[in-house]
Amino acid sequence: MIKYVLYALAVGGLLLSCSKDRKKTKMALKKAWKSFENILPQFLTVLILIGLALAVLDEKTISRFLGSESGMPGMLGAVVIGSITLIPGFVAFPLAAALLESGAGYMQIAAFVSSLMMVGIATLPMEIKTFGKKMAVVRNLAAVVFSIVSACVIGVIL
Numbered sequence: 001m002i003k004y005v006l007y008a009l010a011v012g013g014l015l016l017s018c019s020k021d022r023k024k025t026k027m028a029l030k031k032a033w034k035s036f037e038n039i040l041p042q043f044l045t046v047l048i049l050i051g052l053a054l055a056v057l058d059e060k061t062i063s064r065f066l067g068s069e070s071g072m073p074g075m076l077g078a079v080v081i082g083s084i085t086l087i088p089g090f091v092a093f094p095l096a097a098a099l100l101e102s103g104a105g106y107m108q109i110a111a112f113v114s115s116l117m118m119v120g121i122a123t124l125p126m127e128i129k130t131f132g133k134k135m136a137v138v139r140n141l142a143a144v145v146f147s148i149v150s151a152c153v154i155g156v157i158l
Contacts, residue, residue, distance in 0.1 A: 039090075046091045050098065059103045066112075068105030075151050078108045079144060082115030086122040107155030114150050118143035
């Protein structure tokens with residue numbers, strides 16, 4: 001139901017924008033389409049990889065490694081995987097939902113998503129060049145600690 005409300009709001013906003021300035025609205029839609037075209041190859045690649053991974057890994061395997069029974073080792077493994085993986089946020093959340101449906105635990109998924117969004121092992125060289133080695137390492141270590149703490153909080157709450 002909520003998605004229909006959001007669609008209606010989006011269409012209403014588009015119509016309002018079009019009534020205010022048709023030329024700017026058309027330009028904005030062209031820019032949005034260009035952005036979509038730029039994101040689409042990455043998005044499709046990640047979706048294919050997720051689909052293959054979920055096809056290969058059955059629910060029992062996912063539950064064993066990332067299920068709530070996996071406890072602290074599963075959570076730490078999720079932090080490591082999230083830290084080294086480079087996936088955009090618009091793919092990470094549907095992936096997290098698919099993993100939850102396949103038997104992963106909330107604490108493990110919280111650890112995975114938070115480390116995925118905040119820790120940047122793959123981008124560390126660029127971060128070192130930009131911010132310096134000490135700052136980059138401190139920021140990433142703080143992000144790892146925060147990922148673990150937030151996952152533990154989620155584990156206690158849920």
